[in-house]
Every structure is written in structure tokens, then in C-alpha cells.
Amino acid sequence: MPAGDARPRFDAVYFPRLHFPYVTAVIVLGGVLAAVLLGWAAPAHATGGRLVDDYRSVYGTPGVAAAVIDGSAVETITRGRDGDGNAVTARTRFRIGSMSKSMTATAIMLLADRGRVSLDDPVVKVLPDFRMADPRFTRITVRQLLSHTSGLSNDTNNEYVFPPPRSAREIVARLADKTLAADPGTRSEYHNTNYSIAARIVEVVSGKPFGAFLRAELFTPLGMTGTDSTLGCSDGAEGLPAGYEVVLGVAVAAPEMPGMCVGNGGVISTLDDMVRWVRFNQGGLGSGLLSADSLAELHTAQPKAGGYALGWRARPIAAGAEPSVIGHGGTLATWTGDMLFSPATGVAALVLTNSVGDPGLLSANLLAERIKAPATPMTNPLTMVNAILLGLTVVMTALLVTAIVRARRWAARRRAARRPMLVLRLAPLALVIVVGAVLPTPIWGAFDLQYWIVTAWLLPLLALLCLTSCVLGAVALGRRLWCFRRAGQAAPAPVRPAMADD
Structure with missing residues (x-):
């Protein structure tokens, strides 16, 4: 039986004063008639809806x-x-x-x-x-x-x-x-x-x-x-x-x-x-x-x-x-x-x-x-997958935006440190960028930039996570390096000790 998206709408109807037995009889007879008509008009198994x-x-x-x-x-x-x-x-x-x-x-x-x-x-x-x-x-x-x-x-x-x-x-x-x-x-x-x-x-x-x-x-x-x-x-x-x-x-x-x-x-x-x-x-x-x-x-x-x-x-x-x-x-x-x-x-x-x-x-x-x-039973595994991807994207965005905002403070601490270990400190951001770039690889079995296009259509939240990791990771890495360099240029020159005959 054809069925559409619309549902029948039953509005409230005022019944004038009627005795309860009469109302009951009308309802029962109406129900029987509806059942007969529906049974005649609908397929015996019309339950696929x-x-x-x-x-x-x-x-x-x-x-x-x-x-x-x-x-x-x-x-x-x-x-x-x-x-x-x-x-x-x-x-x-x-x-x-x-x-x-x-x-x-x-x-x-x-x-x-x-x-x-x-x-x-x-x-x-x-x-x-x-x-x-x-x-x-x-x-x-x-x-x-x-x-x-x-x-x-x-x-x-x-x-x-x-x-x-x-x-x-x-x-x-x-x-x-x-x-x-x-x-x-x-x-x-x-x-x-x-x-x-x-x-x-x-x-x-x-x-x-x-x-x-x-x-x-x-x-x-x-x-x-x-x-x-x-x-x-x-x-x-x-x-x-x-x-x-x-x-x-x-x-x-x-x-x-x-x-x-x-x-x-x-x-x-x-x-x-x-x-x-x-x-x-x-x-x-x-x-x-x-x-x-x-x-x-x-x-x-x-x-x-x-x-x-x-x-x-x-x-x-x-x-x-x-x-x-x-x-x-x-x-x-x-x-x-x-x-x-x-x-x-x-x-x-x-x-x-x-x-x-x-x-x-x-x-x-x-x-x-x-x-x-x-x-x-019908379940949608992508619901959990997409929820996890969305959560990871939110967390990654928060961490990387924080890194961008605090880049100047980070650079000042590195300049003040006796051992700045710049490469080691920047490695996590570099790793975030690399992971974002290659994350679709396990799905496709090989790295190919064309697969990014496919991923964007089939798993848009995965593509969003990758894009967030690559773009914000690169911005955070670049800003830290820029601030580190500026901090070095702004540092005062060391004072030369006075000579005995000055």
C-alpha cells in the first residue's frame, strides 16, 4: 500500500450530549468498518513502513x-x-x-x-x-x-x-x-x-x-x-x-x-x-x-x-x-x-x-x-565514528588555538631556558601536521592527495579533523618559530664588563 511521509491529523471534535452506550456502539462499529475497509484495500503484509x-x-x-x-x-x-x-x-x-x-x-x-x-x-x-x-x-x-x-x-x-x-x-x-x-x-x-x-x-x-x-x-x-x-x-x-x-x-x-x-x-x-x-x-x-x-x-x-x-x-x-x-x-x-x-x-x-x-x-x-x-537489528556504526571524530576535532582545535595564542609566552620561556631544546619542543606540532596529512591512508591503503577529495565526500568529519590538524598545526608551528626569533631579536645585548683602566 503506498504510504507517504504525511501522517493523518486528528483534530478535536465536540460531540453533543450523547449517551455513553451510544458513543461506544458508534466507536465499535466504526472500528469494525475501518478494519474491513483497510483489510480490503491494503496488502496483507503492509507493515514495511x-x-x-x-x-x-x-x-x-x-x-x-x-x-x-x-x-x-x-x-x-x-x-x-x-x-x-x-x-x-x-x-x-x-x-x-x-x-x-x-x-x-x-x-x-x-x-x-x-x-x-x-x-x-x-x-x-x-x-x-x-x-x-x-x-x-x-x-x-x-x-x-x-x-x-x-x-x-x-x-x-x-x-x-x-x-x-x-x-x-x-x-x-x-x-x-x-x-x-x-x-x-x-x-x-x-x-x-x-x-x-x-x-x-x-x-x-x-x-x-x-x-x-x-x-x-x-x-x-x-x-x-x-x-x-x-x-x-x-x-x-x-x-x-x-x-x-x-x-x-x-x-x-x-x-x-x-x-x-x-x-x-x-x-x-x-x-x-x-x-x-x-x-x-x-x-x-x-x-x-x-x-x-x-x-x-x-x-x-x-x-x-x-x-x-x-x-x-x-x-x-x-x-x-x-x-x-x-x-x-x-x-x-x-x-x-x-x-x-x-x-x-x-x-x-x-x-x-x-x-x-x-x-x-x-x-x-x-x-x-x-x-x-x-x-x-539496525545500527549505524558511523554515528559513533562521527561522534569520536567531532570530539577529536574540537579537542584538537582547542589545543592548537591555545598553542597559537600562547606562542609569545612559549617563545619567551624557551629563550630564557638554559637548554631551549627547540627541535624537541616543536616535534609534537610537526607530528600533528604529519598525522593530519596521512590520516586517511589506512582507509585507502596508500598515500595519495586525491584520496583527500574522496575522504571529504565520504567521511567529511575525518577530512575536517585532518584539515584542522594540518592548518592550525602549521599556524601554531610557524607562530612559535616567529615569536622565538622575535624574542631573540628583542633580547638586550649582554653588558661588557668594565676594564680596570676605564
Whole structure:
């Protein structure tokens, strides 16, 4: 049953003098009638709204559009507002992030059904311009791209470069001087570039731009009229509001972080359209679009892929359980979403949100509630992390501002000391600056100034702590040195002892 963010408002009503038994009878009869009407109008399990409300409370999510699909019945739940301040509806547009990979994989499978490409073709056969500075690249197959077993890795191909490449062609061209981190087909590593290469294959084989192919061959036939694709993660699109940054419950509309999203995360869609997409993958819509065998192949875990299929992943319904559902999530800096369905029961769940969070947990709980399985408690670990980061930033600011204000007094004491030990006394401030500069390194595994940009979007309070440490630390260090020098210049010259004959 569709549900919005608005709650019914009951105003006080004055009842004229009525006998109590009559009032009671009216209330009882009204309650029975309401129950009958609600029971007739609402799905039998229309309780997902409580889970969505709990999720928004835990994660501070401004807007959520969710759905539970059970046979021919669809329960939709919409809550909150979009980046323009409008109420979220089933036609509100969201970026769906890596849920787009299921569409790229399907595009490849459409071409395979038509005999234009084979999943086990070497990529160089269908994409002659594909080159890498590693002889093993000639063994990468189309299937390995779609299952993330190609050997491509962020260790050898940094996906967070700024400015990002602007097209699938450019992404492929930039691989010419890159190497692989593993032999193709031997290990799984989730790497977005795999799907950008796949998008380029679609362009070369079909002769159409990737977005145009998706519209003509997938979205239009399936009636997904509100769905489109962009090349970059931050590219604007008609009717697409901004997403949100949420820190400690405070939501701020913010632009999406620039990045390369073609093929791997550039699709924009709506809840209504994504319901159609899931139903297609369940075999209940657009049955003539793709062969049954190809559709099944998309959902089948691939060798050495760690449960990853082709644009989908085998997942458990709860932590520690055996994989029993097929799903895929999508995460950007200001948008997240998730979709999953149970092949055994046919029940599916969808979640689209306009901020960070854990939508996979909400979709799993929505599905679990429908099939009478235990739900997983929802907690937001970033609440504690952000509280600690904010506390550290406040403390660091207070200490460094104090050091700046008292720099003259500090310099006078050092000048007056018999052993100033200047280097040792300044070492703590130098350490603060260095730590601030490299603090994001443990997250990314390497020091790179570009990761500061990523950190600013994904963990803004960590970026604020780093910036505070670097800037105020440098000011405090510089002021202490300046005051120490001035104190030396202002010191009176030593008095020369008088000579005996003066």
C-alpha cells in the first residue's frame, strides 16, 4: 500500500450530549468498518513502513522509496523529501549506483543472445583497442569482466583519479600503461573498471552510445520511462534532485562526488521502474527480451568469483546464513540503494535512498519480514565514528588555538631556558601536521592527495579533523618559530664588563 511521509491529523471534535452506550456502539462499529475497509484495500503484509521509519531514524536518511514484491502484489513505501524539498514518491528519480551493473551485464547478454558476442570471448577479440602493459591482458574474457575476476585491481589501476575520465573509450585508453594484480580468472576483486570496459564493448559491438543502447534495448521495452544513464557520477539529469550528506543526523543537500560511472554506476531510475526491472529479472516481465537460459546465467555465481554472478551476487538473508537470495547494492557519496529477490519464494525487496547508509540491511529485513524470517537489528556504526571524530576535532582545535595564542609566552620561556631544546619542543606540532596529512591512508591503503577529495565526500568529519590538524598545526608551528626569533631579536645585548683602566 503506498504510504507517504504525511501522517493523518486528528483534530478535536465536540460531540453533543450523547449517551455513553451510544458513543461506544458508534466507536465499535466504526472500528469494525475501518478494519474491513483497510483489510480490503491494503496488502496483507503492509507493515514495511515501520522498518523504513526505523531505518530513517537510525541513519538520518532524508528520503527513502522502498517496495516489497510478492507475486502480483507490490507494497510501496515512500518517506521523506528529495534534494529539492519535495515529498518522495514512487516516481522520484534516484541514482542507483552499482545496481547499474545488472543492466550492463544484461546489455552484454542481449548481444550474446543475438550472436554478436560470447561470454567466453577474449576481450581483445571484441574490443581491438583494448591494451595493457601486461601480457596477461589478452586472456581476459568478457565473463571475467562481468564477474570481477579479470585481475584488474585498484592497486594497479587507481579508480579515484581527478579529474575522472569522461567516457568508456577514455577509460579503456587509460589502461594502456596499467598492469594486472592477478592472473585472469584466478581471484575475485570488485573493480568498477570491469564494467566500464563492458560498456565500451556494448558501444563497439552495437554501434550505439552506451546510454542510447540501454534506452532502446532495455528501458523502453520494459516500460522504464523514468530511467536513463549518465557517463559521470556527478552529471546532471532532468528531474534529478541533489542527494544528501548526513552527519550525526544533520542532512545537507550536496552534489555527488565526480567519478567515472559509465557502465558501472551511472543509471538514474525511479521506484516504479526498478520494480519493473526486478520483475524482469524474476521472469515475470519482458519474457521475450532475453532467453530463459541467459537470464538464469546472469544470476548464477561464477567460478572463482566469491558468490558474484553477472551483475548480481548470491547473498544470505541474514549474517552467518547460507546464500539464499540474489541481489546487488549501489553506493555513491550521496545516494545508496539495494535490490534482492528470493528465487525460492519469488519475494523481492527494493530500497532507494538519497544519502549514505546500509540499504542492503533494510531490503533484507523487508524481505525477511515478508517470508517470516528473523530481521537483523539496525545500527549505524558511523554515528559513533562521527561522534569520536567531532570530539577529536574540537579537542584538537582547542589545543592548537591555545598553542597559537600562547606562542609569545612559549617563545619567551624557551629563550630564557638554559637548554631551549627547540627541535624537541616543536616535534609534537610537526607530528600533528604529519598525522593530519596521512590520516586517511589506512582507509585507502596508500598515500595519495586525491584520496583527500574522496575522504571529504565520504567521511567529511575525518577530512575536517585532518584539515584542522594540518592548518592550525602549521599556524601554531610557524607562530612559535616567529615569536622565538622575535624574542631573540628583542633580547638586550649582554653588558661588557668594565676594564680596570676605564
